[in-house]
Amino acid sequence: MDKIEPFNAQILEAACKVLADTERGLTGLELAYIIQDCKIVDVDPSNTKWKRLFNSLAEAQNKYQVGNHLIMFINRALNPVSYARKKEAFEWRRSELNVVLSFSGYQVREDGQVIRTQKETTLRGARERAGALRIKLEDRNAHQEVFNYCRAELLDQNYFHAILEAIKGVAQRIRNMSGLSTDGAELVNSSFSVKNPILKINSLQTETEISEQKGFSNILVGLFGSVRNPVAHAPKTSWPLSEQDALDIFSMISFIHRKLDTTTKIGGSI
Structure with missing residues:
Protein backbone atom coordinates (compact mmCIF):
# COMPACT_ATOMS: atom_id res chain seq x y z
CA MET A 1 0.00 0.00 0.00
CA ALA A 132 -27.98 6.24 -0.57
CA LEU A 133 -31.70 6.57 -1.22
CA ARG A 134 -32.05 6.33 2.55
CA ILE A 135 -30.15 9.59 2.99
CA LYS A 136 -32.33 11.36 0.45
CA LEU A 137 -35.43 10.19 2.27
CA GLU A 138 -33.97 11.46 5.52
CA ASP A 139 -33.41 14.82 3.82
CA ARG A 140 -37.14 14.87 3.07
CA ASN A 141 -37.85 14.07 6.72
CA ALA A 142 -39.71 10.93 5.70
CA HIS A 143 -41.88 9.31 8.34
CA GLN A 144 -40.11 6.63 10.37
CA GLU A 145 -42.69 4.02 9.35
CA VAL A 146 -41.30 4.17 5.80
CA PHE A 147 -37.94 2.94 7.05
CA ASN A 148 -39.45 0.37 9.41
CA TYR A 149 -40.95 -1.60 6.55
CA CYS A 150 -38.26 -1.40 3.89
CA ARG A 151 -34.89 -0.75 5.52
CA ALA A 152 -32.95 -3.56 3.84
CA GLU A 153 -34.42 -2.78 0.42
CA LEU A 154 -33.58 0.90 0.78
CA LEU A 155 -29.99 0.13 1.59
CA ASP A 156 -29.80 -1.94 -1.59
CA GLN A 157 -31.25 1.00 -3.53
CA ASN A 158 -33.84 -1.47 -4.75
CA TYR A 159 -36.66 0.98 -5.53
CA PHE A 160 -38.99 -1.65 -6.97
CA HIS A 161 -39.24 -3.89 -3.91
CA ALA A 162 -38.68 -1.12 -1.38
CA ILE A 163 -41.85 0.62 -2.54
CA LEU A 164 -43.78 -2.64 -2.44
CA GLU A 165 -42.72 -3.26 1.16
CA ALA A 166 -43.51 0.32 2.19
CA ILE A 167 -47.04 0.16 0.75
CA LYS A 168 -47.61 -3.24 2.34
CA GLY A 169 -46.61 -1.52 5.57
CA VAL A 170 -49.39 1.06 5.08
CA ALA A 171 -51.97 -1.71 4.65
CA GLN A 172 -50.71 -3.56 7.71
CA ARG A 173 -50.85 -0.43 9.82
CA ILE A 174 -54.47 0.18 8.79
CA ARG A 175 -55.31 -3.44 9.63
CA ASN A 176 -53.71 -3.05 13.04
CA MET A 177 -55.62 0.17 13.70
CA SER A 178 -59.00 -1.02 12.41
CA GLY A 179 -58.94 -4.64 13.52
CA LEU A 180 -59.88 -5.76 10.00
CA SER A 181 -58.10 -8.50 8.07
CA THR A 182 -58.95 -7.45 4.51
CA ASP A 183 -56.67 -5.70 2.02
CA GLY A 184 -56.58 -3.06 -0.69
CA ALA A 185 -59.67 -1.05 -1.59
CA GLU A 186 -61.92 -3.23 0.58
CA LEU A 187 -59.79 -2.51 3.64
CA VAL A 188 -59.70 1.23 2.93
CA ASN A 189 -63.39 1.61 2.12
CA SER A 190 -64.45 -0.27 5.24
CA SER A 191 -62.02 1.54 7.52
CA PHE A 192 -62.58 5.09 6.26
CA SER A 193 -66.24 4.97 5.25
CA VAL A 194 -68.02 8.26 5.95
CA LYS A 195 -71.32 6.52 6.78
CA ASN A 196 -70.06 3.77 9.09
CA PRO A 197 -66.38 4.53 9.67
CA ILE A 198 -64.08 2.48 11.84
CA LEU A 199 -61.29 5.05 11.58
CA LYS A 200 -61.52 8.81 11.17
CA ILE A 201 -58.84 11.39 10.38
CA ASN A 202 -60.91 14.22 11.86
CA SER A 203 -64.17 14.71 13.75
CA LEU A 204 -66.35 14.24 10.60
CA GLN A 205 -68.61 17.03 11.82
CA THR A 206 -68.58 19.32 8.78
CA GLU A 207 -68.84 18.88 5.02
CA THR A 208 -65.19 19.90 4.73
CA GLU A 209 -64.11 17.21 7.20
CA ILE A 210 -66.24 14.59 5.47
CA SER A 211 -64.69 15.58 2.13
CA GLU A 212 -61.23 15.30 3.65
CA GLN A 213 -62.00 11.77 4.86
CA LYS A 214 -63.25 10.82 1.38
CA GLY A 215 -60.20 12.35 -0.24
CA PHE A 216 -57.81 10.51 2.06
CA SER A 217 -59.61 7.26 1.31
CA ASN A 218 -59.26 7.94 -2.43
CA ILE A 219 -55.53 8.59 -2.03
CA LEU A 220 -55.11 5.22 -0.32
CA VAL A 221 -57.14 3.34 -2.93
CA GLY A 222 -55.17 5.10 -5.67
CA LEU A 223 -51.86 4.18 -4.06
CA PHE A 224 -52.83 0.52 -3.87
CA GLY A 225 -54.30 0.45 -7.37
CA SER A 226 -51.77 2.49 -9.32
CA VAL A 227 -48.55 1.60 -7.53
CA ARG A 228 -48.73 -1.46 -5.31
CA ASN A 229 -50.65 -3.75 -7.64
CA PRO A 230 -48.43 -3.13 -10.71
CA VAL A 231 -45.29 -3.51 -8.59
CA ALA A 232 -46.55 -6.70 -6.97
CA HIS A 233 -47.63 -8.40 -10.20
CA ALA A 234 -45.21 -7.12 -12.84
CA PRO A 235 -41.60 -8.23 -13.29
CA LYS A 236 -39.09 -5.60 -12.28
CA THR A 237 -37.95 -5.16 -15.87
CA SER A 238 -41.54 -4.50 -17.00
CA TRP A 239 -42.14 -1.69 -14.53
CA PRO A 240 -39.10 0.62 -14.69
CA LEU A 241 -38.85 3.05 -11.80
CA SER A 242 -36.55 6.06 -11.59
CA GLU A 243 -35.06 7.35 -8.37
CA GLN A 244 -37.17 10.51 -8.66
CA ASP A 245 -40.37 8.47 -9.01
CA ALA A 246 -39.37 6.38 -6.01
CA LEU A 247 -38.71 9.45 -3.87
CA ASP A 248 -42.07 10.98 -4.84
CA ILE A 249 -43.95 7.77 -4.02
CA PHE A 250 -42.15 7.48 -0.69
CA SER A 251 -43.12 11.07 0.07
CA MET A 252 -46.77 10.18 -0.50
CA ILE A 253 -46.43 7.16 1.79
CA SER A 254 -44.83 9.40 4.41
CA PHE A 255 -47.78 11.83 4.15
CA ILE A 256 -50.21 8.94 4.66
CA HIS A 257 -48.39 7.78 7.79
CA ARG A 258 -48.49 11.30 9.24
CA LYS A 259 -52.24 11.33 8.71
CA LEU A 260 -52.52 7.93 10.37
CA ASP A 261 -50.58 9.29 13.36
CA THR A 262 -53.58 11.47 14.24
CA THR A 263 -56.28 9.03 13.12
CA THR A 264 -58.68 7.78 15.81
CA LYS A 265 -60.84 4.68 16.06
CA ILE A 266 -64.58 5.04 16.47
CA GLY A 267 -65.73 3.81 19.87
CA GLY A 268 -62.34 2.80 21.20
CA SER A 269 -58.61 3.36 21.32
CA ILE A 270 -56.10 2.19 18.74
Whole structure:
Protein backbone atom coordinates (compact mmCIF):
# COMPACT_ATOMS: atom_id res chain seq x y z
CA MET A 1 0.00 0.00 0.00
CA ASP A 2 1.30 3.46 -0.92
CA LYS A 3 1.95 5.96 1.83
CA ILE A 4 -1.26 7.80 2.75
CA GLU A 5 -1.30 11.25 4.29
CA PRO A 6 -2.50 11.28 7.92
CA PHE A 7 -6.21 11.98 8.36
CA ASN A 8 -7.24 14.97 10.42
CA ALA A 9 -8.82 14.34 13.82
CA GLN A 10 -12.34 15.14 12.62
CA ILE A 11 -12.24 12.59 9.79
CA LEU A 12 -10.66 9.97 12.03
CA GLU A 13 -13.24 10.50 14.77
CA ALA A 14 -16.19 10.42 12.37
CA ALA A 15 -14.95 7.19 10.77
CA CYS A 16 -14.48 5.56 14.18
CA LYS A 17 -17.99 6.57 15.22
CA VAL A 18 -19.36 4.75 12.18
CA LEU A 19 -17.22 1.65 12.58
CA ALA A 20 -17.94 1.41 16.32
CA ASP A 21 -21.52 2.69 16.29
CA THR A 22 -23.45 1.55 19.36
CA GLU A 23 -26.21 -0.21 17.40
CA ARG A 24 -24.83 -0.88 13.91
CA GLY A 25 -21.09 -0.90 14.42
CA LEU A 26 -18.58 -3.63 15.15
CA THR A 27 -18.76 -5.45 18.47
CA GLY A 28 -16.05 -5.09 21.09
CA LEU A 29 -14.67 -8.51 20.20
CA GLU A 30 -14.63 -7.66 16.50
CA LEU A 31 -12.79 -4.42 17.22
CA ALA A 32 -10.18 -6.23 19.29
CA TYR A 33 -9.61 -8.84 16.58
CA ILE A 34 -9.20 -6.34 13.73
CA ILE A 35 -7.00 -4.02 15.81
CA GLN A 36 -4.70 -6.97 16.51
CA ASP A 37 -4.87 -8.14 12.88
CA CYS A 38 -3.75 -4.68 11.72
CA LYS A 39 -0.86 -4.82 14.20
CA ILE A 40 -2.12 -1.71 15.96
CA VAL A 41 -1.67 -1.24 19.70
CA ASP A 42 -4.98 -1.46 21.58
CA VAL A 43 -4.09 1.47 23.82
CA ASP A 44 -7.42 1.92 25.61
CA PRO A 45 -9.44 -1.34 25.64
CA SER A 46 -11.65 -0.30 28.58
CA ASN A 47 -12.96 2.86 26.91
CA THR A 48 -16.18 3.13 24.87
CA LYS A 49 -15.93 1.42 21.48
CA TRP A 50 -15.44 4.41 19.22
CA LYS A 51 -12.98 6.12 21.60
CA ARG A 52 -11.06 2.86 21.95
CA LEU A 53 -10.72 2.61 18.18
CA PHE A 54 -9.96 6.32 17.75
CA ASN A 55 -7.19 6.26 20.37
CA SER A 56 -5.60 3.18 18.80
CA LEU A 57 -5.66 4.58 15.26
CA ALA A 58 -4.54 8.03 16.40
CA GLU A 59 -1.59 6.51 18.27
CA ALA A 60 -0.52 4.56 15.17
CA GLN A 61 -1.00 7.57 12.91
CA ASN A 62 1.03 9.85 15.18
CA LYS A 63 3.78 7.28 15.57
CA TYR A 64 4.25 6.51 11.88
CA GLN A 65 2.92 9.78 10.40
CA VAL A 66 0.74 7.96 7.86
CA GLY A 67 -2.99 7.38 7.47
CA ASN A 68 -2.61 3.82 6.21
CA HIS A 69 -3.86 2.23 9.41
CA LEU A 70 -7.39 3.62 9.06
CA ILE A 71 -7.63 2.37 5.48
CA MET A 72 -6.20 -1.00 6.51
CA PHE A 73 -8.74 -1.27 9.32
CA ILE A 74 -11.68 -0.41 7.03
CA ASN A 75 -10.54 -2.93 4.40
CA ARG A 76 -10.58 -5.66 7.02
CA ALA A 77 -13.74 -4.47 8.78
CA LEU A 78 -15.73 -4.40 5.53
CA ASN A 79 -14.56 -7.70 4.10
CA PRO A 80 -17.75 -8.92 2.35
CA VAL A 81 -17.12 -12.50 3.49
CA SER A 82 -18.01 -11.40 7.03
CA TYR A 83 -21.38 -10.06 5.88
CA ALA A 84 -22.87 -13.07 4.11
CA ARG A 85 -25.91 -12.88 6.40
CA LYS A 86 -25.58 -9.22 7.41
CA LYS A 87 -25.95 -7.35 4.14
CA GLU A 88 -27.86 -4.49 5.74
CA ALA A 89 -25.03 -3.87 8.23
CA PHE A 90 -22.47 -3.86 5.41
CA GLU A 91 -24.40 -1.36 3.31
CA TRP A 92 -25.05 0.96 6.25
CA ARG A 93 -21.37 1.02 7.28
CA ARG A 94 -20.20 1.45 3.71
CA SER A 95 -22.67 4.26 3.01
CA GLU A 96 -21.83 6.18 6.18
CA LEU A 97 -18.08 5.73 5.71
CA ASN A 98 -18.33 7.01 2.14
CA VAL A 99 -19.81 10.26 3.41
CA VAL A 100 -16.91 10.69 5.85
CA LEU A 101 -14.09 9.50 3.58
CA SER A 102 -15.20 11.56 0.59
CA PHE A 103 -13.87 14.69 2.33
CA SER A 104 -10.40 13.15 2.13
CA GLY A 105 -10.80 11.80 -1.39
CA TYR A 106 -11.52 8.15 -0.62
CA GLN A 107 -14.42 5.79 -1.19
CA VAL A 108 -15.36 2.25 -0.11
CA ARG A 109 -16.20 0.08 -3.10
CA GLU A 110 -18.86 -2.63 -3.17
CA ASP A 111 -16.15 -5.20 -2.43
CA GLY A 112 -15.32 -3.39 0.83
CA GLN A 113 -11.98 -2.03 -0.38
CA VAL A 114 -11.05 1.64 -0.08
CA ILE A 115 -9.97 3.47 -3.23
CA ARG A 116 -8.93 7.01 -4.07
CA THR A 117 -11.53 9.26 -5.64
CA GLN A 118 -12.35 12.93 -6.11
CA LYS A 119 -12.34 14.90 -2.87
CA GLU A 120 -15.60 16.50 -1.77
CA THR A 121 -15.75 19.86 -0.02
CA THR A 122 -19.43 20.11 0.94
CA LEU A 123 -21.70 17.89 3.02
CA ARG A 124 -24.31 17.83 0.27
CA GLY A 125 -21.75 16.64 -2.24
CA ALA A 126 -20.51 13.97 0.13
CA ARG A 127 -23.98 12.72 0.87
CA GLU A 128 -24.94 12.67 -2.80
CA ARG A 129 -21.81 10.72 -3.59
CA ALA A 130 -22.72 8.17 -0.97
CA GLY A 131 -25.59 7.33 -3.31
CA ALA A 132 -27.98 6.24 -0.57
CA LEU A 133 -31.70 6.57 -1.22
CA ARG A 134 -32.05 6.33 2.55
CA ILE A 135 -30.15 9.59 2.99
CA LYS A 136 -32.33 11.36 0.45
CA LEU A 137 -35.43 10.19 2.27
CA GLU A 138 -33.97 11.46 5.52
CA ASP A 139 -33.41 14.82 3.82
CA ARG A 140 -37.14 14.87 3.07
CA ASN A 141 -37.85 14.07 6.72
CA ALA A 142 -39.71 10.93 5.70
CA HIS A 143 -41.88 9.31 8.34
CA GLN A 144 -40.11 6.63 10.37
CA GLU A 145 -42.69 4.02 9.35
CA VAL A 146 -41.30 4.17 5.80
CA PHE A 147 -37.94 2.94 7.05
CA ASN A 148 -39.45 0.37 9.41
CA TYR A 149 -40.95 -1.60 6.55
CA CYS A 150 -38.26 -1.40 3.89
CA ARG A 151 -34.89 -0.75 5.52
CA ALA A 152 -32.95 -3.56 3.84
CA GLU A 153 -34.42 -2.78 0.42
CA LEU A 154 -33.58 0.90 0.78
CA LEU A 155 -29.99 0.13 1.59
CA ASP A 156 -29.80 -1.94 -1.59
CA GLN A 157 -31.25 1.00 -3.53
CA ASN A 158 -33.84 -1.47 -4.75
CA TYR A 159 -36.66 0.98 -5.53
CA PHE A 160 -38.99 -1.65 -6.97
CA HIS A 161 -39.24 -3.89 -3.91
CA ALA A 162 -38.68 -1.12 -1.38
CA ILE A 163 -41.85 0.62 -2.54
CA LEU A 164 -43.78 -2.64 -2.44
CA GLU A 165 -42.72 -3.26 1.16
CA ALA A 166 -43.51 0.32 2.19
CA ILE A 167 -47.04 0.16 0.75
CA LYS A 168 -47.61 -3.24 2.34
CA GLY A 169 -46.61 -1.52 5.57
CA VAL A 170 -49.39 1.06 5.08
CA ALA A 171 -51.97 -1.71 4.65
CA GLN A 172 -50.71 -3.56 7.71
CA ARG A 173 -50.85 -0.43 9.82
CA ILE A 174 -54.47 0.18 8.79
CA ARG A 175 -55.31 -3.44 9.63
CA ASN A 176 -53.71 -3.05 13.04
CA MET A 177 -55.62 0.17 13.70
CA SER A 178 -59.00 -1.02 12.41
CA GLY A 179 -58.94 -4.64 13.52
CA LEU A 180 -59.88 -5.76 10.00
CA SER A 181 -58.10 -8.50 8.07
CA THR A 182 -58.95 -7.45 4.51
CA ASP A 183 -56.67 -5.70 2.02
CA GLY A 184 -56.58 -3.06 -0.69
CA ALA A 185 -59.67 -1.05 -1.59
CA GLU A 186 -61.92 -3.23 0.58
CA LEU A 187 -59.79 -2.51 3.64
CA VAL A 188 -59.70 1.23 2.93
CA ASN A 189 -63.39 1.61 2.12
CA SER A 190 -64.45 -0.27 5.24
CA SER A 191 -62.02 1.54 7.52
CA PHE A 192 -62.58 5.09 6.26
CA SER A 193 -66.24 4.97 5.25
CA VAL A 194 -68.02 8.26 5.95
CA LYS A 195 -71.32 6.52 6.78
CA ASN A 196 -70.06 3.77 9.09
CA PRO A 197 -66.38 4.53 9.67
CA ILE A 198 -64.08 2.48 11.84
CA LEU A 199 -61.29 5.05 11.58
CA LYS A 200 -61.52 8.81 11.17
CA ILE A 201 -58.84 11.39 10.38
CA ASN A 202 -60.91 14.22 11.86
CA SER A 203 -64.17 14.71 13.75
CA LEU A 204 -66.35 14.24 10.60
CA GLN A 205 -68.61 17.03 11.82
CA THR A 206 -68.58 19.32 8.78
CA GLU A 207 -68.84 18.88 5.02
CA THR A 208 -65.19 19.90 4.73
CA GLU A 209 -64.11 17.21 7.20
CA ILE A 210 -66.24 14.59 5.47
CA SER A 211 -64.69 15.58 2.13
CA GLU A 212 -61.23 15.30 3.65
CA GLN A 213 -62.00 11.77 4.86
CA LYS A 214 -63.25 10.82 1.38
CA GLY A 215 -60.20 12.35 -0.24
CA PHE A 216 -57.81 10.51 2.06
CA SER A 217 -59.61 7.26 1.31
CA ASN A 218 -59.26 7.94 -2.43
CA ILE A 219 -55.53 8.59 -2.03
CA LEU A 220 -55.11 5.22 -0.32
CA VAL A 221 -57.14 3.34 -2.93
CA GLY A 222 -55.17 5.10 -5.67
CA LEU A 223 -51.86 4.18 -4.06
CA PHE A 224 -52.83 0.52 -3.87
CA GLY A 225 -54.30 0.45 -7.37
CA SER A 226 -51.77 2.49 -9.32
CA VAL A 227 -48.55 1.60 -7.53
CA ARG A 228 -48.73 -1.46 -5.31
CA ASN A 229 -50.65 -3.75 -7.64
CA PRO A 230 -48.43 -3.13 -10.71
CA VAL A 231 -45.29 -3.51 -8.59
CA ALA A 232 -46.55 -6.70 -6.97
CA HIS A 233 -47.63 -8.40 -10.20
CA ALA A 234 -45.21 -7.12 -12.84
CA PRO A 235 -41.60 -8.23 -13.29
CA LYS A 236 -39.09 -5.60 -12.28
CA THR A 237 -37.95 -5.16 -15.87
CA SER A 238 -41.54 -4.50 -17.00
CA TRP A 239 -42.14 -1.69 -14.53
CA PRO A 240 -39.10 0.62 -14.69
CA LEU A 241 -38.85 3.05 -11.80
CA SER A 242 -36.55 6.06 -11.59
CA GLU A 243 -35.06 7.35 -8.37
CA GLN A 244 -37.17 10.51 -8.66
CA ASP A 245 -40.37 8.47 -9.01
CA ALA A 246 -39.37 6.38 -6.01
CA LEU A 247 -38.71 9.45 -3.87
CA ASP A 248 -42.07 10.98 -4.84
CA ILE A 249 -43.95 7.77 -4.02
CA PHE A 250 -42.15 7.48 -0.69
CA SER A 251 -43.12 11.07 0.07
CA MET A 252 -46.77 10.18 -0.50
CA ILE A 253 -46.43 7.16 1.79
CA SER A 254 -44.83 9.40 4.41
CA PHE A 255 -47.78 11.83 4.15
CA ILE A 256 -50.21 8.94 4.66
CA HIS A 257 -48.39 7.78 7.79
CA ARG A 258 -48.49 11.30 9.24
CA LYS A 259 -52.24 11.33 8.71
CA LEU A 260 -52.52 7.93 10.37
CA ASP A 261 -50.58 9.29 13.36
CA THR A 262 -53.58 11.47 14.24
CA THR A 263 -56.28 9.03 13.12
CA THR A 264 -58.68 7.78 15.81
CA LYS A 265 -60.84 4.68 16.06
CA ILE A 266 -64.58 5.04 16.47
CA GLY A 267 -65.73 3.81 19.87
CA GLY A 268 -62.34 2.80 21.20
CA SER A 269 -58.61 3.36 21.32
CA ILE A 270 -56.10 2.19 18.74
